[in-house]
Amino acid sequence: MRTAELTEGAVESRDGTTIGYWKTGQGPAIVILHGSMESARSHTLLAEALAGDFTVYLPDRRGRGLSGPHRPDHTVRTEVEDLEAVLTSTGAEFAFGVSAGGAVVLEAARTLPGLTKVGLYEPAIVDNPTPHWEWLARFDREVAAGNLAGAMVTSMYGLQLAPAFLKVIPRRLMTRMTEKMLVKDERQAAPGAVTMRTLAPTIHHEGALIAELAGTFEAYRAVSAEVLLMGGSKGLAALKPWRDALEKALPHCRRVEFDGLDHGASSDPGGTNPGGSAKAVGRIADELKAFFKQS
Incomplete structure (x- = not known):
């Protein structure tokens, strides 16, 4: 291509x-x-x-x-x-x-x-800022602790990105699966590529932006x-x-x-x-x- x-x-x-x-x-x-x-x-x-x-x-x-x-x-x-x-x-x-x-x-x-x-x-653009401020607090704690995979899982649920079938998977297992995805992405990335692990901390600002513009x-x-x-x-x-x-x-x-x-x-x-x-x-x-x- x-x-x-x-x-x-x-x-x-x-x-x-x-x-x-x-x-x-x-x-x-x-x-x-x-x-x-x-x-x-x-x-x-x-x-x-x-x-x-x-x-x-x-x-x-x-x-x-x-x-x-x-x-x-x-x-x-x-x-x-x-x-x-x-x-x-x-x-x-x-x-x-x-x-x-x-x-x-x-x-x-x-x-x-x-x-x-x-x-x-x-x-x-959504109607209610409150849910986003709520998940952001947990997201920030997980990023500060170096748990980027856990933070990504938090954001996935906070932003309502998770398909229904994933919601029945225990959070700990979802975090392990996400960490494997991050490792795979880094392994396959071309030199100089922007990886998912690099992008993960930016989700804080996405959540804050959505909350700021809500309603x-x-x-x-x-x-x-x-x-x-x-x-x-x-x-x-x-x-x-x-x-x-x-x-x-x-x-x-x-x-x-x-x-x-x-x-x-x-x-x-x-x-x-x-x-x-x-x-x-x-x-x-x-x-x-x-x-x-x-x-």
């Missing part, structure tokens, strides 16, 4: 943190913002599918790959400022975000003047950009009711629900997305191309 030819670049966010990105293609600029337990390279196939019509920028969100670390005062506003730095440097008026990255893109569309069209895939649906009535709001029939069931709420709030919204696609459908297969496929990416790419090319 051919992969996109990517070149490396970087910008400086408002607080001086480096935000690195990969670039490919030609044409109008699109910025793709990845989700949780992902890095910029998680959307290489999507970038390749769009590269014939667009210049695609794949930034690493903080704590990953080419970008600098999180700071103690990190908030959703920090994430928006990081995205703003990339948008300003590239002149992009289009953006696409996935899950927590989709929440950042939507908040940017609400607060920044330059975005005219945004695509969102299962954006992580903000009415605020998005102020979004002037056109929005393509997408999800999958096999995606996160916990997020679907809140896509319904977003669709009602957004003034210029087109809704697409893909039959058979899951939460990781826009991302490259592998790692935490074993069910991914080039075919699924292609279906999302086709919708994005039609949306962003439409005048």
